[in-house]
Amino acid sequence: MLLFVKNFSRWGKLKLTELWNSNSGDWHWLAEKPMPIAGINRKLWRGAVPSLSFYTLLALSAVISTFGLLANSAATIIGAMIIAPLMGPIIAIAYSIVSGNQRLLKRSSFTLFKGVLLTVIISIVITKLVGIRTFGSEIMGRTSPTLLDLGVALAAGAAGGFALTRRSIANALPGVAISVALVPPLSVVGIGLGMNSNSVAAGSGLLFLANLAGIIFSGSLVFLAHNYGSFEKARHGLVISIFSLIMLGLPLGLSLEKFLVKEHTRRSIEYLLFRQTDTFTSSNIRRVEVEQDGEKLLVYMEITAPLNYFSQKQIQLVQQILEDDLNKPLTLKVKVIPTQEYTAD
Numbered sequence: 250m251l252l253f254v255k256n257f258s259r260w261g262k263l264k265l266t267e268l269w270n271s272n273s274g275d276w277h278w279l280a281e282k283p284m285p286i287a288g289i290n291r292k293l294w295r296g297a298v299p300s301l302s303f304y305t306l307l308a309l310s311a312v313i314s315t316f317g318l319l320a321n322s323a324a325t326i327i328g329a330m331i332i333a334p335l336m337g338p339i340i341a342i343a344y345s346i347v348s349g350n351q352r353l354l355k356r357s358s359f360t361l362f363k364g365v366l367l368t369v370i371i372s373i374v375i376t377k378l379v380g381i382r383t384f385g386s387e388i389m390g391r392t393s394p395t396l397l398d399l400g401v402a403l404a405a406g407a408a409g410g411f412a413l414t415r416r417s418i419a420n421a422l423p424g425v426a427i428s429v430a431l432v433p434p435l436s437v438v439g440i441g442l443g444m445n446s447n448s449v450a451a452g453s454g455l456l457f458l459a460n461l462a463g464i465i466f467s468g469s470l471v472f473l474a475h476n477y478g479s480f481e482k483a484r485h486g487l488v489i490s491i492f493s494l495i496m497l498g499l500p501l502g503l504s505l506e507k508f509l510v511k512e513h514t515r516r517s518i519e520y521l522l523f524r525q526t527d528t529f530t531s532s533n534i535r536r537v538e539v540e541q542d543g544e545k546l547l548v549y550m551e552i553t554a555p556l557n558y559f560s561q562k563q564i565q566l567v568q569q570i571l572e573d574d575l576n577k578p579l580t581l582k583v584k585v586i587p588t589q590e591y592t593a594d
Contacts, residue, residue: 296337343468346486347478372439402463
């Protein structure tokens with residue numbers, strides 16, 4: 250048996266060596282060098298200078314994004330992300346920090362400011378005209394950013410900077426724009442202002458600022474790694490970027506902690522409801538939401554069941570079981586949607 254294993258191992262090494270030799274060669278001609286400084290300068294200036302094409306695409310992206318958010322359509326929102334040109338001036342800011350190009354920094358910053366203002370104003374106007382007064386899940390999903398969103402922004406900024414340095418992968422930029430979602434948060438800011446909801450506008454504004462800071466910081470590091478500038482020139486800008494990330498990281502970290510606590514509590518409650526109580530086993534639980542009010546938990550449940558299927562005493566017993574098991578004061582609110590079933594044979 251030992252001899253068989255040794256022979257099989259020797260045969261495997263021989264086959265791997267043959268496979269490697271048959272596919273080896275001089276592939277240096279496939280190596281791709283970063284774009285020259287002159288080329289990347291021209292490319293970034295085109296994205297940083299405001300033009301009719303820039304404002305037209307941005308305005309259309311804002312319109313599509315706002316309608317998609319109000320209609321709660323994820324596919325429509327993705328379409329708005331693809332055509333949004335905001336990534337251009339943001340990456341230009343990252344490059345200008347590294348290269349010490351003050352002229353490009355001022356121009357790209359001004360372009361970004363006008364683009365942000367245009368997007369928010371368009372969203373406010375559309376919200377006022379449409380007259381919808383409810384927030385869908387696509388809107389609310391952008392009002393509570395966490396450190397996870399900042400991580401996405403850091404990765405997207407690195408991907409965007411790297412894609413600009415290579416001609417062969419320049420078509421990856423639309424994917425970067427989708428991953429980081431710059432226009433939808435601004436549209437939610439406009440929707441929140443249009444509906445007089447400062448909390449929605451502030452939460453989505455924090456998400457946009459996190460995306461902006463993350464892209465600029467990681468994009469700057471990528472450009473530094475490719476020797477498009479020097480640390481001496483970038484030092485001041487990097488210090489500001491790091492300070493911005495730390496300041497944004499505090500509320501994002503608290504938001505992530507609350508999110509993790511809520512998710513853990515929600516999973517525990519769902520487990521208890523199905524495993525340790527008989528009240529809801531035969532009913533259809535459509536939604537379970539958990540909110541935290543200091544030390545107290547607020548649990549909202551939405552259930553479809555026949556009329557008068559539950560009694561107040563049953564709900565109180567379930568509330569007591571949950572409170573004892575979680576060891577926390579808890580308020581349970583159950584919304585029962587009556588259902589009727591008819592069969593014609």
